[in-house]
Amino acid sequence: MMAPGTPAAVGKRGVMDRRTFVAATAALAGGAFPGCARTQPFRPRHRGAGHDDDRPAPPSGLAIWPGPPPGGGGPTGREHVSASGAVTRVAIPRLTVLRPARPNGAAMLIAAGGGYRRIEVQKEAMPAAGWLASIGVTAFVLTYRLPPEDWAAGSLAPFQDAGRAIRTMRGQAGHLGIDPRRIGVLGFSSGGHLLGMQTACAERLDYAPVDALDRESGRPDLTMLVYPIVTLEPPYQHTSSRRVLIGDHPTPVESARWSVQTHVHSGLAPFFLAQAADDPVSNPQNTAILQAACESAGVRVERHLFPTGGHGFGLGAPGTQTVEWPAMAESWMRRERFV
Template identity: 70%
Template sequence: MIGRRKFMTCTLAAATTMTALASTTVAETFEFQKGHSFLHDTQNDVSSGLPIWPVQPPGGGGPDGGERISQHGVVTNVPFPTLTILRPMRPTGTAILVAGGGGYKRIENGPEAIPAALWLASIGVTAFVLTYRLPLEGWLSGTLAPFQDAERAIRFIRGKADHFGINPNRLGILGFSAGGHLLGMEAVLADHLNYSPTDALDTVSGRPDFSLLIYPVVTVEAPFQNTSTRRVLIGDHPTTYQSTQWSMQTHVHPGLAPFFLIQAADDPVSNPANTAILQAACEYNGVDVERHLFSAGGHGFGLGKPGTETVKWPRFAENWMRTHNFL
């Protein structure tokens, strides 16, 4: 187990590197960044590498050594789940928890989560990037590990709303691919806790006030089961019950907060039926939902693939949040 000070230093340096890489990409590619500004706070305890658990995560175990971050900001070997916080120069009070994808084998923080956090900060949203535990990295909680982290993260943020300067009633989620599955499952099962409470923060509501899901994995049921998400979480030969219980649409019910969904029609990883299935479940249960299906863009386009209409989704999402009074 690495020491806390060494862990904090390594995590901060890695997150700063990812932010620099992502900032360059965003500035070069996305016109909506012009005229906006953000503050990446690395000077106090509300900074990169903020642990969400007071002690060791539930169950124990985990990988040896520190986080491994590729040159593109892809994270593996996560020894502690943390939040990287990007704060706006002109905060609106709205906050969003962000999770990158990666099939529960890695976390696409550099390509997805950090650029999204930069965009959110540019429109006045305090962004919290979750670096969550990966099920195959030796955690005794197994497949529950990342879900425990998501459940804890939203309670942690809401419970410390005054400290972070945010409105606890305007706390949303933004997930990409498997990160969309992770946070989407937290949204539909917000009252369910997969660990024993550790402190007063675990008594706070885990219900997000809105959900933005970008090319999410929604279902692991046939015929849409050929994803890393399904293989990691329930294996190659799951029961029908397992497939149903690990699929988001199963748990949609009246009273959920609104959903905003984005996908490309040529997505080769998460079949476009995923967002259609979630949209149908929301509509059946009277849950507010808006879905945008772009003709091209593939999978993993983050804030948008240049040359396709997927680059429009951040503006659509911003307008949607304003319409719903979240900005």
């Protein structure tokens, strides 16, 4: 199990400092699979009258595979966490669980971006987990396999992890203290592509079933994508995501197959989209294309395009309107009766 952080290491918004994050990540990555798979039974934290400490419980770890991931392979050596908290050399895909002080039963799977070459866990995922915990949502941060790191599954590796993560959350909902009918996803940048594809292709299983968890639904009940990569088709194909997943010279069929909008159909979870108009990485047409696909398929969608903010603003770039998106998302989740 992931080494728990101390209560003092988690601020009121639930953001771990880098030292705690590195220690927790290293502990899980270095542990055996059976140890990673065990989690403590969920027990709500009851607080006495007048107690104003709303900090979440220390983060814990949850493996998503009972053994090596499908196909095997992967990086050698220890997992690496950069000075900014970006993760590479992921040998054990997993979930980091941040439980609210006052859980409401809703759960959110979070995937940070990084162009499928790294995972910006500390910059994007952990602040988002802290925000969600502050409104009662149990957050599950996904550390997923990276295709360039020699996995036999290749480009399918992170998608296998995302689907398995949702099935694990749903299959262990009672143990985790979450509602299996209120499992949402939140993706940033390439993490938005990952979870957008998972939303649109939720019941696809890209590996031989491992255990009973693979009989669970991989469908999220709600999807939030922030400055996501949506399409890998021209003229918006100049991204690391496209190069990593399908190479420099994909066929039109490949480009379409790996684009989220291609797979949007009726019956999907509702979408919340947020992006800045001056995004230099993910052209704002990405969210416009997804919005149009949702509207055409009769899928509920809400899109917010902010004048400035660039790319990679996480919970919002100071001095720009992007700082408003978490409050907008909370209001939207309440309208969707998710929280």
